[in-house]
Amino acid sequence: MDRPIRVLVAKPGLDGHDRGAKVIARALRDAGMEVIYTGLRQTPEQIVSATIQEDVDVVAMSILSGAHNTLLPKVVELLKVENVDDVLVIGGGVIPDDDIPFLKEKGIAEIFTPGTPTSVTIDYIRANLKRK
């Protein structure tokens, strides 16, 4: 692939911390990716609109607010409604291990919990793109 991977980094939910999202955004940039950073308090609808307009390969959502079980599946669901089936959806942030199987079942491809080295996320993205 001789084009940069495009990643939407979004921060759904109402909490006001985007440090984690910024750390991952910088790491992905340093890995040669084009990161579309959308900032705090994104609704699932906004994330999906941005995903379509920016034609990204990956949607990476960072979430701390505890609403992951509703917000993350909602994004996957809305993408399906829009017939977007070639975008890799991943999540990160404070997500209890017990919730991970549920989220994966709902179509979030992978969850990266705090302490995961950014290189793991980068390798995962490179290996799991849905589009050439």
Add this chain to the structure above:
Amino acid sequence: MDLAERLLQGDKRAVARLISMAENHDPEAVEILKSLFSKTGKAHVIGITGPPGAGKSTLTDKLAKAIRKEGKTVGIIAVDPTSPFTGGSILGDRVRMNDLSTDPGVFIRSMGTRGHLGGLSKATQAAVKILDIYGVDYIFIETVGVGQSEVDIAKNADTTLMVMVPGLGDDIQAIKAGIMEIGDVFAVNKADRDGAKRTAREIDMMLDFNHSDWRPPVQMVIAVDNEGIDELLGHLKDHKKHMEDTGKLQQRRTLNSRLEIIDLVQENLMRMILDKSKKEEMINQLAVDVAVRKTDPYTASESILKEI
């Protein structure tokens, strides 16, 4: 349905995919643009430039909302620099435009410069055409003013909006150095801060040296508070109207088209020279030879040209 048809029917995914194809030098994008080029030229293309953090994105957000109130539609292309070291970038302009994300009458696209240092790439020009065909009434191109890009933006826009902030100091020097001729409309943003009037006056004074029949207006605005936005939009529209009434829009578009043709010839020539992997090898070998003084760069370039 193919991409061209989907674009004509207003499918946002088709818009998005075509822009990606243009960014990735997909020849199919060029073919589609050839077939639909006659449908371009309708939108008012506005370049927004100015120093980092001047409030260009916030201003674009507010201008777009004012335009939407009039029932018109908007396309926004926000260009940020690509790191020359990693090829990556963080494109953060959407942060200021989140409310527009879900507005069906707005399309926002972030682009990295991808190697066009400070300048607008061919892909940006293609994106403007794609949004024009898609049918928006206004297209904004936001770029950070870092020298060359202001000049570049003027080559692609009907109207160039220069965004300044109070207390620029050194930047005023940069304006004196020639950027002044590029602004068709000036905004002094962050007018809630000290010194806005003074900055506006300084810009206005420098415009005294401008001899064209359009005197660029200098509008004070507070983008975060939505102040001065309607006035600013009025100036942008007035400029387009002035350009139309005086025949200058056609002149400017002719000049811009001329520059675009020359750019494309240059780029295609470069591709002809460099794309062939054999020549790439040849260039690499010649580079080594020149570095160790086995040959000189003049002879090296001539031997590449002989290969074409």
